[in-house]
Amino acid sequence: MRKFWYIVICLLMLPGPALRAQEAEEDIDVPGVIFGHIGDSYEWHITDWGGKSIAIPLPVIVRSKTTGWHVFSSHHLEHGAYQGFHIDADSGKIVESDGTRPFDISITKNVLSLMMSCALLLLIVLLTARWYRRHDALKEAPRGIAAFMEPLVMMVHDMARENIGEEDYRRYSPFLCMVFLFILLNNFLGIVPFFPGGANLTGNIAVTMVLALCTFFTVNLFGTKHYYKDIFNPDVPGFLKPIMPVIEVFSALMKPLSLTVRLFANMLAGHIMILSIVCVIFIMAKYGPLLFGSMSVVSVLFGVFLDMLECLVAFIQAYVFTMLSSIYIGLSRQHGE
Amino acid sequence: MNLVTPDSGLLFWMVIIFGIVFFILWKFGFPIITDMVEKRSAHIDESLKLAQEAEKRMQDLAREQAELIEKTRLEQNRILKEATQSRAAIIAKAEKEAAQRADKLLEKARTEIAAEKESALRDIRLEVARLSVGIAEKVIRKDLSTDEAQMQYLDRLVDEVAAPKD
Numbered sequence: 001m002r003k004f005w006y007i008v009i010c011l012l013m014l015p016g017p018a019l020r021a022q023e024a025e026e027d028i029d030v031p032g033v034i035f036g037h038i039g040d041s042y043e044w045h046i047t048d049w050g051g052k053s054i055a056i057p058l059p060v061i062v063r064s065k066t067t068g069w070h071v072f073s074s075h076h077l078e079h080g081a082y083q084g085f086h087i088d089a090d091s092g093k094i095v096e097s098d099g100t101r102p103f104d105i106s107i108t109k110n111v112l113s114l115m116m117s118c119a120l121l122l123l124i125v126l127l128t129a130r131w132y133r134r135h136d137a138l139k140e141a142p143r144g145i146a147a148f149m150e151p152l153v154m155m156v157h158d159m160a161r162e163n164i165g166e167e168d169y170r171r172y173s174p175f176l177c178m179v180f181l182f183i184l185l186n187n188f189l190g191i192v193p194f195f196p197g198g199a200n201l202t203g204n205i206a207v208t209m210v211l212a213l214c215t216f217f218t219v220n221l222f223g224t225k226h227y228y229k230d231i232f233n234p235d236v237p238g239f240l241k242p243i244m245p246v247i248e249v250f251s252a253l254m255k256p257l258s259l260t261v262r263l264f265a266n267m268l269a270g271h272i273m274i275l276s277i278v279c280v281i282f283i284m285a286k287y288g289p290l291l292f293g294s295m296s297v298v299s300v301l302f303g304v305f306l307d308m309l310e311c312l313v314a315f316i317q318a319y320v321f322t323m324l325s326s327i328y329i330g331l332s333r334q335h336g337e
Numbered sequence: 338m339n340l341v342t343p344d345s346g347l348l349f350w351m352v353i354i355f356g357i358v359f360f361i362l363w364k365f366g367f368p369i370i371t372d373m374v375e376k377r378s379a380h381i382d383e384s385l386k387l388a389q390e391a392e393k394r395m396q397d398l399a400r401e402q403a404e405l406i407e408k409t410r411l412e413q414n415r416i417l418k419e420a421t422q423s424r425a426a427i428i429a430k431a432e433k434e435a436a437q438r439a440d441k442l443l444e445k446a447r448t449e450i451a452a453e454k455e456s457a458l459r460d461i462r463l464e465v466a467r468l469s470v471g472i473a474e475k476v477i478r479k480d481l482s483t484d485e486a487q488m489q490y491l492d493r494l495v496d497e498v499a500a501p502k503d
Contacts, residue, residue, distance in 0.1 A: 035340075038340075039340070040344060040347065093344075103345070104345065104346045105345075105346045105349050105350065106346055107350075108346065108347065110347050111346065111347060111350045114347075114350060114351060114354055115350075115354060118354050118355070118357075118358045121358060121362075122358055122361060122362065122366075125362050125366040125367065125370075126361075126362075126365060126366055128366075128370055129365060129366050129367075129369040129370055132369050132370055132373040132374075133369060137373040137374065137376065137377045138376065138377055138380050146370075149370070150370065150374060153367060153370050153371060153374075154371070154374055157367075157371045157374075157375075170368075170371075173367065173371060174359075174362065174363040174366070174367040174368060174371075175359070175363070177362075177367045177371075178358070178359045178362055178363070178367070182355070182358075204344075204347060205340065205341055205342070205343050206343035206344050206347040206348045206351060207347065207351050209343050209348070210348060210351040210352055210355060211355075214355070268340065
């Protein structure tokens with residue numbers, strides 16, 4: 001314990017004069033930094049090096065109502081307009097010269113991250129499946145990637161059995177496994193601060209909305225008669241009959257919304273917290289060496305704590321989303337008493 | 338704030354990519370893994386059940402064996418006891434027979450000895466009689482017909498010799 005405090009004191013004394021020379025006079029744009037990290041962008045910004053920003057240019061794919069399809073690299077947009085398109089300063093989106101939004105399916109940072117994480121997911125799961133195809137699971141214990149993936153997949157599979165019931169959990173288990181692993185993988189990739197990770201994919205409402213809509217359609221397209229009877233003609237006293245369908249339909253629509261917002265807000269908040277704590281270091285740079293040094297140590301320690309918390313949240317959110325999905329599906333598969 | 342408005346481009350790509358990946362993994366990924374693992378779980382359950390049964394059977398066998406051994410031991414004891422009894426009986430019978438035979442032999446020997454003794458006595462008596470007769474002849478040859486007294490004496494002798502035979 002005493003060693004720990006020595007290290008803390010040394011760290012407190014370490015920065016200061018050396019960094020003071022480098023200290024920038026201008027205020028740091030904290031919201032800009034944070035929203036730059038959690039938002040989407042047309043290029044993948046990696047770092048600033050010697051005053052120049054290093055970024056991976058990504059393809060821009062847009063369709064204008066007047067001029068048709070345009071495909072070009074995003075680095076053309078760094079210095080103003082290109083082919084009649086420019087990035088709007090307020091929204092950060094590509095707009096045409098007259099300010100209208102074109103149909104935009106550019107490969108942005110989030111889309112690239114989505115592609116990479118999905119490729120990774122495909123690779124991992126297919127390799128695991130290959131292990132099971134090539135080995136006799138009755139005679140061999142799983143090894144390597146199979147040993148790693150089996151507990152995760154079986155956890156979701158067992159959850160599906162518990163919540164959906166013996167009868168048809170097999171039909172829904174792959175969907176739940178997919179959702180769980182997708183969210184888990186992207187949550188963890190979001191915590192990694194450098195290139196392959198760092199995109200805030202599960203903290204993006206479009207992504208969580210698609211996931212929640214998948215659950216919504218799975219629930220409502222394959223619901224049993226009993227499920228629909230419970231919504232439109234439940235066993236309630238007569239005076240409640242006209243009200244209940246309204247409430248039930250509203251509740252059915254709220255379920256995907258709550259799934260969407262829960263995952264999105266949790267991940268977004270986690271990212272914002274970590275980024276804010278990191279930003280404290282840069283904000284404190286102009287308040288003198290003592291404050292700067294001590295606050296740096298505090299924010300590094302707190303950042304480590306938050307990162308660990310985020311690892312926990314990454315798992316919990318994936319688990320909660322999957323579990324709620326399985327419960328909703330289980331409710332829609334009831335066959336009455 | 339555009340954080341809460343879903344972006345159409347990302348929506349588009351998310352639907353396509355998620356759909357494709359889900360389809361592939363639904364066809365070739367998860368079912369293979371879960372089926373295999375479920376098969377293995379069933380296999381493990383079955384094996385455990387079999388092992389339990391086998392253990393039970395082993396216990397039954399061991400108990401049967403112990404019972405058999407116990408039974409055999411009792412039988413052995415019984416046979417040994419019987420054998421001891423019959424041996425004692427045989428020995429006793431043999432001893433009795435031997436004693437009887439010995440008695441018989443003794444009896445026979447005694448009677449034979451008695452017969453021998455009798456015949457020997459008879460022989461001796463005959464010899465004595467002959468000797469007596471011989472002596473008497475000699476005595477008679479010398480003194481017979483001499484006088485009256487000698488005649489009386491001779492009579493008396495004859496009487497004496499004849500007397501013990503009555």
